[in-house]
Amino acid sequence: MSNKEITILNYIIICISEFAKQKSINRVKAYNYLKEYKGLIFLKECYEAEHTLSLNDAIDDLTEVCQKNGGKIQ
Secondary structure, eight states: OOHHHHHHHHHHHHHHHHHHHHHTOOHHHHHHHHHHTTHHHHHHHTHHHHTTSOHHHHHHHHHHHHHHTTOOOO
16 A cells, blocks of 8 residues: 555545544444445545545535435434
């Protein structure tokens, strides 16, 4: 795994943890939700832009992406 891939993976892990915290769910549920509703794909594909934002903004974006893909968590 390259250094860039490790950096992206670490960012995704941080986002999963923060999403779980902000939505008051556990990290396993957050991971499964983000996977099911395309949040993880979004983070990977949009890393270059998303990692420049605050975590709050990234979580807002994740919430919106997941809702557009059928997710119900507000």
